[in-house]
Structures are given as C-alpha cells and as structure tokens.
Amino acid sequence: MDFIQTLHIITDPTRYQILRLLMERHYCVRAISKKLAISEPAVSQQMNILKKTGIITGSKMGYHMHYLVNIDFMKQILEQFNKEINSVKTEETLTTKCICEYECDRKY
Template identity: 30%
Template sequence: MTYTNALTVLADPTRRQVFERLRGGPSPVNAIAAGLPVSRPAVSQHLKALKDAGLVEERSEGTRRIYSLRLEGLMDLRDWLDSFWTDALEAFKAEAEKPRT
C-alpha cells in the first residue's frame, strides 16, 4: 500500500469515523456501527475498503468478525508526512547555517 491509497480511503468522512472508532481497540461491526448515521451493511463496506487498503485487519471469533487497526498500514502515510517535516528542518538548518554579514 502507498500513502496515496491511505489518503484516498481516509478521504471519506464516514470511513474516517469508522477507522477512528477502532482506535479504542478491536470491535465487531455492530459496535463500530452503533451511533453512526449509516447502516451496519454500509459500515461493513467501509471496513472492506479499509481492509483492502491495508489499514484494517479482521479475525473471526465464533460467528463474529472482529476488526482492528493495522498500524503497519499507516507507515507509508506516516513516512510521507514525516518527509515534509524533514524538508522543513533541513531548510531551517540551511538558513541558520548561512553566514551572516
């Protein structure tokens, strides 16, 4: 997965809400869907998109599927965002090291 996949998938506000609900730990679809303004089948579709992008993983627990964040899936996005910080720090360093007259 590349950072563009993560950005594309997380661009949808409902999908982002689904993703953020998993910050608290693994959950079944019903718990994730509780209180969201979309149906449980819609939440399942959002989870599928997140899973296809490598951001979420699922495991079976009896007849239920439990979803959790796949933090490795965020590494490309984090690396890309960190590159902006690195560029900014390098520019600051170059400016600070310029001889002053």
C-alpha cells in the same frame, strides 16, 4: 497502493470515524454500525475498502469478525507523511527570486 490514494481513503469522513473507533478497541460491523448510527451494509462497504488497503485487519471472535487498525501500516503512512512535510520549502526559499518561465509581477 500509493501514498496519496491511501491518504484519500483514510480521510473520507465515514472511514475516519470508523478508524477512530478501531483505534480505541476492536469492534464488529454491528457495533460500529450502532455507534455511528449508519447501516450495517454501509459499514461493511467501508470496511472492505479499509481491508483491501491493509489499513485494518480482522479476526473471527465467536460468530462475528472483529476489526482493528493495522498499526504498522499506519506508522508507515505517518512516516511517509512526515517525509512529505519535511520536504516542504521554507519561507526563505519561497521569497527568493522567481524562476518561472513567465514574467512575474511579484516584487521581491
């Protein structure tokens, strides 16, 4: 899965709330459902997306599957995001003469 798709998955409001909970400790679907006041099927759908992406992992504890954030995966995403941020043009390069193919009205 590419970087942009992964960011899109992480930034969905419901999935982001789930991830915030899972960064505190492991939870089962029922506990997440109660904490976020959404249905268990809705939580399960979001968990499946997060599992397929590799953002979370699960392990069986008693009768329930408990989930936690895949820290190594999240570190990779943050490193990639950091590279993207560091490649942003600085104000100095943005104020140099425009080289677009159209005539710019922008005064330099």
